[in-house]
Structures are given as C-alpha cells and as structure tokens.
Amino acid sequence: MKPLSLSALAVLGAVSRSVRYGFDIMDATGLPSGTVYPVLGRLERDGYVRSKWESHAVAQREKRPPRRYYEITAAGSRALATSVEHYRTLGERLGLVTRKPSAG
Amino acid sequence: MMDRELSADARALYERCRRIVRTVRMLVPERRRDDWTNEWIGELWYRVALLDRSHPIDRYKANRLILRTLGAFPHALWTLTDEWRLDPMLQDLKYALRGILKRPLFAALVIATLSLGIGANSAMFSIVNSVLIKPLPYDRPDELVYMYGSFSQNDRASVSPPDFLDYRSRNSVFSSLAARTIFGSAVLSGDEEPERVRASIASSNFFATLGVEPYRGRVFSAEEENGGSDVAIISYGLWQRRYAGDANIIGKSIAVDGRPHTVIGIMPPVLDRTMDVQVWRPIPFNTPETSVRRFHFLRLVGRLKLGVTIPQAQRHMDDIAGTLAASYAENESWHLALVPYREAVIGSVGPVLFILLGAVGLVLLIACGNVASLLLARASARSGEMAVRTALGAGRGRLVRQLLTESVVLGLVSGVVGIVLAHYLLAGVRAVGDGLLPRLAEVEMDGVALAFTIVVSLATSLVFGAVPALHAVRPDLAATMKSLGKTSATRAGAYTRDALVVAQVALSFVLLIGAGLLVRSLWELQHVETGFDPSRLLTAEVSLPATRYRTRQEVDRFWTQLLDRVRTIPGVESAAATTLLPLRGGGDTYFYIEGQPPASDAEKMNATISTVTDGYFATMRIPVVAGRVFERTDRGDGAGVTVINQGLARRLFANASPIGKRLVVDFGKPFVAEIVGVVADVRIYGQASNAPDLMYFFNDQPAAGFGTGTMNLALRVRGDPSRFVSPLRDVLRTLEPDVPLSSPQAMADILSESVSGERFRTQLLAGFAAVALLLAVVGLYGMLAYAVTQRSREMGIRIALGARPAAVFRLVIRQGMVLVMIGVLLGVGGALATTRFLTSQLFAVAPTDPTVFAGVALALTLAGLAACVVPARRATRADPILALRQE
Numbered sequence: 002m003k004p005l006s007l008s009a010l011a012v013l014g015a016v017s018r019s020v021r022y023g024f025d026i027m028d029a030t031g032l033p034s035g036t037v038y039p040v041l042g043r044l045e046r047d048g049y050v051r052s053k054w055e056s057h058a059v060a061q062r063e064k065r066p067p068r069r070y071y072e073i074t075a076a077g078s079r080a081l082a083t084s085v086e087h088y089r090t091l092g093e094r095l096g097l098v099t100r101k102p103s104a105g
Numbered sequence: 106m107m108d109r110e111l112s113a114d115a116r117a118l119y120e121r122c123r124r125i126v127r128t129v130r131m132l133v134p135e136r137r138r139d140d141w142t143n144e145w146i147g148e149l150w151y152r153v154a155l156l157d158r159s160h161p162i163d164r165y166k167a168n169r170l171i172l173r174t175l176g177a178f179p180h181a182l183w184t185l186t187d188e189w190r191l192d193p194m195l196q197d198l199k200y201a202l203r204g205i206l207k208r209p210l211f212a213a214l215v216i217a218t219l220s221l222g223i224g225a226n227s228a229m230f231s232i233v234n235s236v237l238i239k240p241l242p243y244d245r246p247d248e249l250v251y252m253y254g255s256f257s258q259n260d261r262a263s264v265s266p267p268d269f270l271d272y273r274s275r276n277s278v279f280s281s282l283a284a285r286t287i288f289g290s291a292v293l294s295g296d297e298e299p300e301r302v303r304a305s306i307a308s309s310n311f312f313a314t315l316g317v318e319p320y321r322g323r324v325f326s327a328e329e330e331n332g333g334s335d336v337a338i339i340s341y342g343l344w345q346r347r348y349a350g351d352a353n354i355i356g357k358s359i360a361v362d363g364r365p366h367t368v369i370g371i372m373p374p375v376l377d378r379t380m381d382v383q384v385w386r387p388i389p390f391n392t393p394e395t396s397v398r399r400f401h402f403l404r405l406v407g408r409l410k411l412g413v414t415i416p417q418a419q420r421h422m423d424d425i426a427g428t429l430a431a432s433y434a435e436n437e438s439w440h441l442a443l444v445p446y447r448e449a450v451i452g453s454v455g456p457v458l459f460i461l462l463g464a465v466g467l468v469l470l471i472a473c474g475n476v477a478s479l480l481l482a483r484a485s486a487r488s489g490e491m492a493v494r495t496a497l498g499a500g501r502g503r504l505v506r507q508l509l510t511e512s513v514v515l516g517l518v519s520g521v522v523g524i525v526l527a528h529y530l531l532a533g534v535r536a537v538g539d540g541l542l543p544r545l546a547e548v549e550m551d552g553v554a555l556a557f558t559i560v561v562s563l564a565t566s567l568v569f570g571a572v573p574a575l576h577a578v579r580p581d582l583a584a585t586m587k588s589l590g591k592t593s594a595t596r597a598g599a600y601t602r603d604a605l606v607v608a609q610v611a612l613s614f615v616l617l618i619g620a621g622l623l624v625r626s627l628w629e630l631q632h633v634e635t636g637f638d639p640s641r642l643l644t645a646e647v648s649l650p651a652t653r654y655r656t657r658q659e660v661d662r663f664w665t666q667l668l669d670r671v672r673t674i675p676g677v678e679s680a681a682a683t684t685l686l687p688l689r690g691g692g693d694t695y696f697y698i699e700g701q702p703p704a705s706d707a708e709k710m711n712a713t714i715s716t717v718t719d720g721y722f723a724t725m726r727i728p729v730v731a732g733r734v735f736e737r738t739d740r741g742d743g744a745g746v747t748v749i750n751q752g753l754a755r756r757l758f759a760n761a762s763p764i765g766k767r768l769v770v771d772f773g774k775p776f777v778a779e780i781v782g783v784v785a786d787v788r789i790y791g792q793a794s795n796a797p798d799l800m801y802f803f804n805d806q807p808a809a810g811f812g813t814g815t816m817n818l819a820l821r822v823r824g825d826p827s828r829f830v831s832p833l834r835d836v837l838r839t840l841e842p843d844v845p846l847s848s849p850q851a852m853a854d855i856l857s858e859s860v861s862g863e864r865f866r867t868q869l870l871a872g873f874a875a876v877a878l879l880l881a882v883v884g885l886y887g888m889l890a891y892a893v894t895q896r897s898r899e900m901g902i903r904i905a906l907g908a909r910p911a912a913v914f915r916l917v918i919r920q921g922m923v924l925v926m927i928g929v930l931l932g933v934g935g936a937l938a939t940t941r942f943l944t945s946q947l948f949a950v951a952p953t954d955p956t957v958f959a960g961v962a963l964a965l966t967l968a969g970l971a972a973c974v975v976p977a978r979r980a981t982r983a984d985p986i987l988a989l990r991q992e
Contacts, residue, residue: 024148027173034176039183046187054143064110065154068147069140 049077219519222472224526244316251449322370332389512570520562614932716810732782905985925969
C-alpha cells in the first residue's frame, strides 16, 4: 500500500481524533478548504472515511441546515497506522527522529 | 443556542458566501451537485451563526470565512476531475495524453508538421475571409455601386463634374449619388514641418452615401459645393498623428496648400482602414476647371434604391448618357460603367488569393500524408500492444476510438500552435503587404477564421488518424500474436505507406510547378527592357502651390532655377524634370496629323503626353533614334516642337521618316508641333504593360502640355542615390522653404516595387512549395528508413547468401525511386490539369512551360534520390549473423 500523502495523513488524523466537520478539520489541520475537501473526497473514495448527514431533527431544532460529518473506518485506522509508521521509519532513516528504546 | 434568526450583518456575510458557492456549483457533476452544495451551505451557516454571537461581527474572521469559501472552487474542480476518471472517453483522452507524453519527440514532430500546415491555412483563410468574403464596413454595403466614366468598351476612366451633376439630378435609381477624386494630394504647412498628404475632393453627400457618420464635427453642407468655402474634413489617423488628437481641432484653421481651411469634421477610424485619404475638401462645382465636360477626374459612388438591380441602373444611366451626348458634342460615346462597390475595392486580387489558399490546402494535405505515415509506422510497432488488448477483450470500436482520440488530441494541439503561428504570419503579411493587398488593414483573425481553424484541425486529425487506426485493429489477431517480438511488415500496411509517399510526391510536384511558373514569370518581368537606365537615378516629386505660382512662366522659371542649382550638387551628373515619370501615373490627350483632322470621334487618336525639361533624355538615358531632342533654342515664342517615341512613329508614319511632320494636339486649344526627334519606347506603366504611344513636349513652351505645377525630378548621380536626398532637400529649401520634397526614391527601387505584387505572391507560393518539398522528402525518407528497419532481417539473409552490398543498395534505391517516379508522373498529370488557373498571373510564360516541368521533375527526382541514399546505405550494413540468429 502506498502511504498517505502528508495532507491526507493530517486530515485522517484529525478525523480519527473525532474532529468531524469539514471546517473544523481545516481549523485543526491549518489546511485550506481547497485542500481539505478534495482530500476528504479521496479518503472517502478509498474507503478510509465515511460521511453522514446529521439528523434533520437536530438541525431543525437549531434552525439551520444539516451539516455533513466524517468518521474514520477500520481500513482508515489501519492506513493511518501504516502511514505513521512509514513516515517514522523514513524520519529515522534520514536521522530526523530517534525511536525511544523499547522497554526491556 | 442557535435557535434565532441571523442579524442583518451576518445575513449579508452569509449571502456573500452563498453566492460564491452557487456560482461554483455549476462546475460540480450533476450527480454530486446537491450533496456538494448542502455540505458547503451547512458549514457556512453554522460558521456565520457562530460569528453572529459577538456584535459587531469580527471583520477579520468574516474575511477569513470568505477566503475559505473561495476554496469551493478547487473543491468543485476536484469533483469534476474525479468524475472524469469514470468516463471512457476521458480515459481515452488520458491514455492518449500519456501515449503522447511518452514519446515527446514523436509528438513534437507530428505537431510541428501539422501546425505548420494548419497555421498557413488559418492565415491564408483569414486573408481570404477579410479581403474577399467579409462585407465592406459600410452601412448595407450591397446597395453601393461604383461608377467609372467609360469611353470605349472596358476602360475605367473618370467622370467630369458637370456630367456628375446631371447624373445626380436626373437619375431615379439611386437614393444617393456622390463623387470624389481618387488621386490627389495636398500640402499641410503651418506650425509643423510641411507635409504632403493624400487628399480628395468630394461631393457634399459622399459620406452620407457610404453611410459613414463623422467621428467629430460635421460633414460638408450642400452650400459648400458652391465653392468659396475653405473647409476641410480630416481623417482620424491624421488627427491623432499630426494634431495629437487635439480635442478642440474642430473650428480651428489649418493651412492646406498654403491656404487657411477650417476643420469642420473628423472621419471615424473605419475610413482610415478603407480609404487612404487624410484630408477631404468639398468639390467646388462653379470654378472654370469644374465646368468643363471634357475634364474627367471624378469617380462616382451611388446607393441603389430598394429593389433596383445593377443592370437596371446601368440601363437607366445609359439613357441619361444618351441624352447628354445629344446635347453636348464632347459627351459623344461617354457613359458610365457600373460595378458593385466591393468589386471596385477588391479588384483582381481574388484569383490570386484563391490560388494561394488552394496551395496551402495542398501543403496541409501533404502534412497529413506525412503524419499518417508516421502514425502508421508507429501503429505497426504497437500492433503487439493492440493485439494483446484485443485478446484481453477490448472491442475493436473501442481501440479505433482510442487511436482516433490520440489523433484528435494531436490535431487540436497543432491547431492551437497553428493559430499562434497564423497570428505571426498575419502580422508579417500586414507589415510587408502594404499596397499589395486591398483591405489590408482589415485583415485579422476573427471568430470565423478561428472556427475554420478548429474545423480544419479536427478534419485533419480524422484524415491522418483514420488510416492508421483502421490498420491497427485488423483482424488477424493470431498472426500478430505469433509474430510478436519479431519485426516483419505486413503487406497491407506497406501498400498504404507507399501510396502515401506517392501522393505526397505528386502533390508537392504540383505545388513546385506552380511556384516554378511564377518564379520564371517574375524573372521575365524583371528582365524586360524598360527603355531607360534606372541605375544611379534618384527621383522625387515637387509640387508648387497654385496660389503663388499663377502663370506657366513663373512655374517654369522655378524649374529652371531649381535644376540649375541641383546640377551644382557634387556628384550629380545630370538632372531634369518631367510631368510623367515612368511608373508614376500619366495623362493623355487627343491629336491628329496636320491636314488630316478626324472625320468622326471614332477616328480620334490619342497618346500619352509628357512635358519634360532640358536634359531629360540624356539624364534618363533614353536613346534617340532619329532627329534631335529639345534644345534651349526651342523657346515658347518659337515654333512648337515635339519628340515622339518609336511606337507612335511607326503607328503614324509606318516606315516613312516622321521628322519634320506636324501634329495638332488638343491642350484645350489646338497646339501645332513639329516632330523634331524620335526616341526609344519606354514602358511607362511598368514592366508588365507595353510601352504606350508617347509625345514629349518641352516645358519652355507654355502652350504645350498641361500644368507643370507638379514635376518629377530625375537626378543621375555618382554612387548611392539615397545619399543625395538630403542635399536635394536643402537645395529646394533655399528656393521654397514651404514646398516639401515628396517621395524621394531611387528609380531602381520604384522598378522593383512595381513588381512587388508579383514578387510577393511568388515568394508566398515558393515558400509553400518549399515546405511541401521538405515534407515530401522527409516523408519519403521516413518511409524508406522504416521499411529498411523492417526488412533488415531480409537484407541480412541476402547478404549472408552472397548478395553484394551494391546490389542491396540498388534494391532499396529502386524501391524508393519507383515511388518517386509514380508520384512525378501523377504530379505531371495534376499540374497539367491545374496550372491553367495560373494563366492570368503569368507573364510571358505558358502554364505548361516545358522548361519548368522538366526542371521541377529533375529537382524532385534528385531530392527523392537524396532521401533514399541514407536508408539504402544503412541496408547494406545489415548484419547477416544477427539476421540468421533470429531465424
């Protein structure tokens, strides 16, 4: 599997930390909207996140249109872990990160 | 917490963002559009409502929200491209692009070849469209009719002012009938450097007839036709250039020909593009010169009444001409010749342009053939790929479609490059085409030309793409699969490639013949005996203001003084002046041999006249055939004398000597002149026309000739004529500071310019033919080189079996030259069938000129041979070991 791009990694990371709405993800990652939405689209296409619409009842109670939110899937979690590992290894190889010695 | 309406501020912010989203949403594929929109709207509302909690709204955050909303645009684009992944046609496109990018050199070659062809076609079409097809930029131009005065069948003379007034008042077919002069100039003086500009006098209704409104000010009033009103209308160009767009020019006075004129109007720029006139003045219809029916100098423009046709109008005007002839003896046989205004503007350039358009069409066909060969060769290299894809289940239709997509992409890219190329080509044509092409200033690439280019690009890609596409998916799948990895040309592919080479050779042969004929014709034209020696000859025009030089004596005294001073300029060998310089206009008049007046008008004889100063024949080096030329003793008070040219002498007196015979010449009054000499013929009107019958008169005899207020100087100098322009100007300034020296030019340049039209079209056609030849030779070379690669195994085996390299060499050469020969033979047929369209453009060369045909055949054969040599030599180096190992 190809590792996720860095922006995809950031977005997927945010979603995995329950940052669920598009604009909130932008705030969390600092990425512009023109990047975040295409990345979300790609992640959804590849099955790493799924999107849902919040219930009409909630929206109606607050007199506003419903918002779309994103959740990470199992495949997404795996991809996230693999990619994080990939970049960490890369960092080590380049001497940018040092792995803490494992206990024992 | 959010259950309240938004404040007005927040509402406005929300609306702004929503507008952005609603604009961009059109980009989103329909299937996803609602979801896409709702997601943005949901987030935006939520955020606006958050901001609305503090009052007033945080401006910084509001702006950030708007910026963030702009991200909807890339988001929409992404959904669009994401959707494309699923579209088969776009997959083809992607595949095609990938295929092209994988072989950038191949693609560059194809695009270069095609864009050359497409660009040339696009440029040529733009010219044809702008010059021939687009309507004239006047109001309802189809109603406009141009009128020449006409004496015999087809001459294109002018109309006299009294005749015009009668035609205007008596006709009932034109809603408006106007007149103007077409040759004329005026000197602007005053604050600026004196300057000669093109000027015209026109009837008051001239602009209204064309339907042209003044840009500023007004046009002439009917009263201003009565003379005495010194008013002028200037062109937009002159206003911008000489008067720097002075907003208050209307009502100001400018000096035209030394007299103050009030500027009453400025014409719109459109008139600059269609008429080369900078100053307009009204025709004064009540002066002595404008009351004579014999003085023809106006051209008429009429706007037909609704429903009247030109033949009807012609009959009607002929009736009026008949009535006029019955009343005035000098009107006998004179009538008007009506032609559509368009035709008068465009002239005879139509056939030339269509010939050139046909020629670039051929170039494009050759380019197509070339690219088809290239693609064909590549297609057989890719036959393996195609077979594998077919075996994997790709439908034939799908494969053809994919290959065609590649062609269309190549075609369209070439089209875009071609448009850029055409843009520069047109700029070039505008730069050099001045005076060679009517409506030149209107030549541009417009929507029609762009549409033409796109259609041509698409058609082109189908033409060059179809053959290889159909070939690539031929049905013998099994055979192809079997031969995968080996290289052997299939016969069908080879035949098609051969045919393409033959077609290219034949087409370029036709083009080369056309170019060859024009080149030969131009050469003949440039080597015509002109009758005088144009080398080291400087010419210039000087025009005296009639206000200060009233009598012929005053005028002639000026010329004598001027020439005396000019002759003292160091390096000037001799100098003279004439009213009629070769290649610069002229006039003619009636005459008869003394004692033999014409019995009727039909027997009237006329000849071109030229009034010259002392030393003219010596300066021009026009040989004296018999008798003598003018001498200072031929004074105004002495007997009238004339010198005639050989052609006229032969016409009048056959082989008898004309010396001592007397002619009666009509200069308003009869003038009796004794013929004192005969000089050689001079081609006054250019190399392409015959020398006219010519009578020379001496400017010291004031009764002879018409006004000498405007004369052409001729200086025979030592060295480069252009070095004498400024000394000449200085000499003129010492005599007359306000009179400009107009169009100083070396005679050799004038001669060269007189065939510039011919040279221009010859160079264009020769250029096209050169491109065609290059393409054909490259095509032939490519085909042979490819065939040799394909047959390298066979060649190797031949060599292994004992064939000598020379035999292999001959084999390849023969293969190529057979095609060249067939192409040349077909080309001869094609050329014989088409060169007759060139007949009207040829001078002293037959359209089937054997020298040109033989020369082109030889040149093309040699070029073909050269293209064969390299592949043939490569074939002799085929390695027999390698060939045998493959078996």
